[in-house]
Amino acid sequence: MTVTYVIDGSEVTGLDRFWDVIGEAVNGPGGYFGRNLDAFADCLRGGMGTPDDDDFVIEWRGHALSARALGHEETARHLRDLSGRAHASNLPRLRQELARAEAGLGPTLFDRLLEIIRDETAPGTLRLL
Template identity: 75%
Template sequence: MTVTYVIEGSEVTGLERFWEVIGEAVNGPGGYFGRNLDAFADCLSGGMGTPDDDDFVIEWRDHAQSAQALGHPETARYLRRTAERAHPTSRVRFDTELTEALAGRGPTLFDRLVEIIRERTRPDTLRLN
């Protein structure tokens, strides 16, 4: 039986809220399903609330609202925070990505989250509504 996890896109107001929404969708109130991009990717690989047989769907309702909330301004905010903690050899990459995000170009956090879901799950797992 396929399990469906619903992300209410209208509730996603930024990256921190996304972590709460996806955590609760998969694991109930106060649930955890990653608090950074790497942990999210790991959670999608199994053992963190999703069925062991990968028979699940993520239905992202009102995804356009999430895309806006996780757009270039939120991406720039994320990149600033992440760059502060990054290894010096990674700072050039973060600075380049930050410059692009501030100019409204390049992938957004929404794009990255969708990409992670598509890379770590079956092709039909993500449904954007």
């Protein structure tokens, strides 16, 4: 039996809120399902609430609202935050990504989340509604 996890795009107002929404969708109130991109990818690989047999669907309703909330402005905010605690060897890349995000260019956090879901789950797992 396929399990469906629903993300309500109207509730995603930024990256921090996305972590709350996906955590609750998968693991109930107060649930955890990653608090950064790497942890999110790890959770999607299994063992953190999703069925072990990969028989699940992520249904992202109102995804266009999330795409706006997780757009270039939020991406730039996230990259500024990362820059403050990144290893010196990562700073040039982060600064370049930040400049692009501030100019409204390059992939957004929404794009990155979709990429992670598609990379870490079976084809057809993600449904954008």
